[in-house]
Amino acid sequence: MRKSVAVAMGVILAAGMVLTAVLPYVKMEFASSAHYTEQDTREYEYYTPDLLKKIPKFQKIMSLIIAISVVRRRLYLVYSSTAQPIPARFATT
Known part of the structure; x- marks a missing residue:
């Protein structure tokens, strides 16, 4: 009698663990819409196709654009601070 109770409890415990692991995927499969990040x-x-995962x-993209603009501004400031003044004979009036 005790062995059968122990086996039954083990089966119930294993079934519960499997159900706990599978339940989120069952919910996602039968969901009518998905809101996720x-x-x-x-x-x-689960929901996102591989093609969309590979898109930047x-x-x-915005952080790259900002980094490029910062580098360009720094280069401009370095260039403008080291630029030599135009000699008077070449200056236009």
Whole structure:
């Protein structure tokens, strides 16, 4: 009797663990719509096609543009501070 109870409890415990692991994917499969972000890793991996995962993100593009503009401004400031004045004979009036 005790062995059958222990086996039954083990089966129930194993079934509960499997159900706990599978339930989020079952919910995602039957969901009528999905609202998720890239930080929601399970949903992001499940719903997002590989093609969309490979597209550069807007934030990365904007940070690259800002970095380029900062470098250009620094180069301009360095160039303008080291530029020699135009000699008077070549200056236009």
